[in-house]
Amino acid sequence: MKKSVIYIFLSLIVIIILIIVIGDFRSTRPDRMSGNPYKLNLDRIKSVDPNLVTYQETKNYRINARQAGGIAVAGEKIYLAADTFLQVFDYAGRQILKITLPEPAGCLEVSKQGDIIVGHRNAVALYSAAGEMKWRSEPLDERAVITALALKDGTIFAADAGNRAVHLYTAEGKYVDSFEGKTSIEGNHGFIVPSPYFDLGVNPDGELWVVNPGKLALENYTDEGNLRSYLENISPEIDGFSGCCNPAHIAIMADGSFLTSEKGVVRIKIYEPSGELSTVVALPDKFMEDGEAPDVAVDEEGIVYALDYDRNMIRIFEPK
Amino acid sequence: MKKNKRFNRRDFIQSSIRASLVVSVGGIGGLALKNSTGRDWVWQIDPFECNQCGRCATECVRNPSAVKCVHAYDICGYCDLCGGYFIPGAVKLDTGAENQLCPTAALIRKFIEEPYFEYEIDEDLCIGCAKCVKGCTSFGNGSLHLQIRHDLCRNCNECSIARVCPSKAIKRVPSDTPYMIKGSFTKTTDT
Numbered sequence: 005m006k007k008s009v010i011y012i013f014l015s016l017i018v019i020i021i022l023i024i025v026i027g028d029f030r031s032t033r034p035d036r037m038s039g040n041p042y043k044l045n046l047d048r049i050k051s052v053d054p055n056l057v058t059y060q061e062t063k064n065y066r067i068n069a070r071q072a073g074g075i076a077v078a079g080e081k082i083y084l085a086a087d088t089f090l091q092v093f094d095y096a097g098r099q100i101l102k103i104t105l106p107e108p109a110g111c112l113e114v115s116k117q118g119d120i121i122v123g124h125r126n127a128v129a130l131y132s133a134a135g136e137m138k139w140r141s142e143p144l145d146e147r148a149v150i151t152a153l154a155l156k157d158g159t160i161f162a163a164d165a166g167n168r169a170v171h172l173y174t175a176e177g178k179y180v181d182s183f184e185g186k187t188s189i190e191g192n193h194g195f196i197v198p199s200p201y202f203d204l205g206v207n208p209d210g211e212l213w214v215v216n217p218g219k220l221a222l223e224n225y226t227d228e229g230n231l232r233s234y235l236e237n238i239s240p241e242i243d244g245f246s247g248c249c250n251p252a253h254i255a256i257m258a259d260g261s262f263l264t265s266e267k268g269v270v271r272i273k274i275y276e277p278s279g280e281l282s283t284v285v286a287l288p289d290k291f292m293e294d295g296e297a298p299d300v301a302v303d304e305e306g307i308v309y310a311l312d313y314d315r316n317m318i319r320i321f322e323p324k
Numbered sequence: 325m326k327k328n329k330r331f332n333r334r335d336f337i338q339s340s341i342r343a344s345l346v347v348s349v350g351g352i353g354g355l356a357l358k359n360s361t362g363r364d365w366v367w368q369i370d371p372f373e374c375n376q377c378g379r380c381a382t383e384c385v386r387n388p389s390a391v392k393c394v395h396a397y398d399i400c401g402y403c404d405l406c407g408g409y410f411i412p413g414a415v416k417l418d419t420g421a422e423n424q425l426c427p428t429a430a431l432i433r434k435f436i437e438e439p440y441f442e443y444e445i446d447e448d449l450c451i452g453c454a455k456c457v458k459g460c461t462s463f464g465n466g467s468l469h470l471q472i473r474h475d476l477c478r479n480c481n482e483c484s485i486a487r488v489c490p491s492k493a494i495k496r497v498p499s500d501t502p503y504m505i506k507g508s509f510t511k512t513t514d515t
Contacts, residue, residue: 041382042378043378044462046412049412218403218404247462248407248464249401268407268463
């Protein structure tokens, strides 16, 4: 009698254990579910030959701001626009200057004399190296969204994503002209700017290079806005650009190479002046998934400064 | 001196029945009033929380799912190379099936003017798999996103998708604001 009770009791325990094990096995908890049949797998695009990556992150500085705007590097100083501030740091990360701006700035550029040109949503302003405002341009129309600035001799180029145009200003802030990248060539529709990523730069030879993000191309224009040449490689592979609008940000290096930052599959690369991929600075694993493309700047020695909007950091990448 | 009337058992039962009736009628009336004037709640996907896992297609009690892709045209770039329409590395930017990301061809590409294209969703074909949403979010402006269609949703007490949603993007929202469409719906940020 006693034995049979024990057998019944043990059998019950075995049944309960079996129910728990089978229940757990068949559970549909997110971590227990089978593979997702609809997953869009971007791993192949994100994985790259590690030998192509010749840079490593050496330092980073946290930014004390809610919304970072843009970054520039000149004269061994880092210039940062964030919230309604313009800040200048030395390479050790010590703050040298902090100016309060009348409104947030999305981009900035520094002249050889140390003057700082700041791009607000629809106006450009120039500050002396000491932080004194020298002039502010007349505001553009309501659609304007200035996203990048470049300097050449006495001309300031401002990329306006809202109007899909490049505006020209004199060194005194007087509006001169605009161009939209349109030509008589069939199939050339001018700048295609699907999102507020529209960058430009002037190379050491004084050539103006403008990103045509919708065409995934870098286009070289004369100062009058005539298309001279372009570089284009549409591909999700490491040597090309993909997505709706890339490269999101560029900077031009001392030898004329292009430093590019991409959105979507976030990565930083360097291209030869002729357009071939030269090296990879940072792969997507360095950034947050589906994060924002970092603004980039580069110094004379080829050290890359990336403004990571998602982590609120200035991240410094140096050659290995 | 007036003598107090004795409160007998019969009086007690009668009073209790009356009180119960009053409470019942009051309760039912209150509930009816609450139902007629109170807010109902429905399930909806917060597009800013969604991580495009694809479970909406497989876990909904409806087949095909009550979750459909919707398009916020005001934030679309009308791109030729649409990350939501084309597979990465598409051979050609045309409507060939081999180039399309959508497993059911529910995304329709329409030419507007050079070089712009409009993308429309055929909801009868859409299964809510979020493949296009992932592509658009990864490579584009994120104008394609998922929403629970309330003409299809059974508003289950416990949403079977919400139960497994890894990003907890499915939440109860008031029925008078049942959709969270990107563009018009803006994510509120904690300040």
